[in-house]
Amino acid sequence: MASGNLTHLTEFILRGVSDHPDLQMPLFFVFLVIYGLTVAGNLGIITLTSVDSQLQTPMYFFLRHLAIINLGDSTVIAPKMLVNFLASKKTISYYGCAAQLGGFLVFIVGEIFMLAAMAYDRYVAICNPLLYMVVVSPQICLLLVSLTYLYSLTTALTVSSCVFSVSYCSSNVINHFYCDTVPLLALSCSDAYIPETVVFAFSGTNLFFSMIIVLTSYFHIVLAILRICSSEGRRKAFSTCASHMMAVTVFYGTLLFMYLQPRTNHSLDTDKMASVFYTLVIPMLNPLIYSLRNKDVKDAFKRFLKSPCQAFKLV
16 A cells, blocks of 8 residues: 555555445345346336337437436446455455546436436426427437536546545545545545545536526426316326426435535445435436336337337337
8 A cells, every 4th residue: 555645556445335244245135136127227218218219209318318327327336346245355446446436427427417407308398398399309409418428527537636636645445335535535645625625616516506407497397287277287297297306306315415515524434325325226216216107118118028129120
């Protein structure tokens, strides 16, 4: 391990979800099931929304990219996590740690703004249904998704570069199950004020602007639903947004809890539990929340099972 300069450091040790020896195998199987369901669910969504002609709408376009992001986020974290459950020495190389942090940031920032884009899509669909295909045109959808990925990549490069600009010399044991900004900066033995400020600024800015989009969209959606005369109409309109609202609340709630608090108030063990939700549990639940309760997706799934070869010829 390095004694002064970060360039001498070759690896970190990840403590994982728990360092209790008797819990390693049970936790391995629990998270293996979670990751398996995440991969199956999100690949299913990507496939169905790509090949079924009746799912070629803006809502399912955004859903497909959310599934790609969820799959990427969990794949950056879960495989190394699973290997470490079985390993006696739970290590990750210095550059592997930097790559994992960068990948995590790309997908987590991507999810923040993809959820905001989906909220905007629901706002237009409910508040301006006659203009829906004009306002949320294929070109606009592609532009929003492209900007989301570009901004996510820029954020990841900036923040990860700042985090790995500090020196690590007192310890290389990360109190987490993956390389994240807060536990990494907690190990720093040099002045971490600038990296901490950058992390806080990016986290706060991203959450603020994306939440403004989500809250504004849903404020107008609720007003529009309340103006619907029939109770059946209100129920149908609300049902298209209820799952998204629930998922957004859980996702943003854990991120706010994780990042927007002073370093002195951080409990890294508590942060690990919050991290499990938005890196592994939510990507597993999103296919259920957004799709499996959706009649269009269920019908598409039945058509795909009935004639897989024909489904791939639809687009």
